[in-house]
Amino acid sequence: xxxxxxxxxxxxxxxAISITLLVLWCCNVGGFTVVSLDSFVGxxxxxxxxxxxLAVGWQIYNSIEIKDKIEKLSILEDKLSKQEETFKQQNxxxxxxxxxxLGCDSARDEDYKSAFRFYMFSLEYAMQLKxxxxxxxxxNALEKMVNKIEKESIETTGNYLYAINKSNNAIKSSSNYFFxxxxxxxxxxxxxxxxNG
Numbered sequence: 001x002x003x004x005x006x007x008x009x010x011x012x013x014x015x016a017i018s019i020t021l022l023v024l025w026c027c028n029v030g031g032f033t034v035v036s037l038d039s040f041v042g043x044x045x046x047x048x049x050x051x052x053x054l055a056v057g058w059q060i061y062n063s064i065e066i067k068d069k070i071e072k073l074s075i076l077e078d079k080l081s082k083q084e085e086t087f088k089q090q091n092x093x094x095x096x097x098x099x100x101x102l103g104c105d106s107a108r109d110e111d112y113k114s115a116f117r118f119y120m121f122s123l124e125y126a127m128q129l130k131x132x133x134x135x136x137x138x139x140n141a142l143e144k145m146v147n148k149i150e151k152e153s154i155e156t157t158g159n160y161l162y163a164i165n166k167s168n169n170a171i172k173s174s175s176n177y178f179f180x181x182x183x184x185x186x187x188x189x190x191x192x193x194x195x196n197g
Contacts, residue, residue: 096123100138103116124171127176164191
């Protein structure tokens with residue numbers, strides 16, 4: 001079934017009124033009267049006033065409807081932002097856990113350099129969490145690993161140092177870095193002292 005919009009209804013009403021007035025005029029209903037310039041101008045002004053009133057009313061109605069839609073869009077935008085933040089937090093939590101487990105496995109295998117790297121990655125993601133509850137555990141694990149790494153055993157070539165430096169920059173740019181600065185810088189300076197050359 002065809003939907004009837006307000007524009008269609010107004011158009012058909014207008015057409016019906018026009019035809020009715022034409023028939024009434026042709027049939028001389030009420031008799032012909034002399035139309036003076038004053039009465040003609042008055043009728044035209046009245047009709048224009050009605051049209052303008054209807055147009056302004058329609059615009060007000062449209063603006064209210066648009067305002068409602070904008071408010072709904074704002075609510076949806078807020079919900080989307082919250083969902084995005086929740087997803088980001090969940091992703092950080094899972095990445096933190098994965099790298100922490102990999103670090104523990106490497107430490108158990110006595111691969112301390114790999115364990116240090118994985119703990120660095122884990123700390124990078126932990127610093128983005130709200131709240132970041134595992135930071136203290138990770139700092140202690142990093143300190144333990146860095147003390148077990150042999151002096152000058154870390155090569156300057158390869159991706160290892162690049163990955164560590166990248167995580168270091170991300171950790172230092174964190175908004176919560178101030179709280180771990182002293183302990184973390186002590187650990188990182190010890191790590192730098194183990195680099196060969």
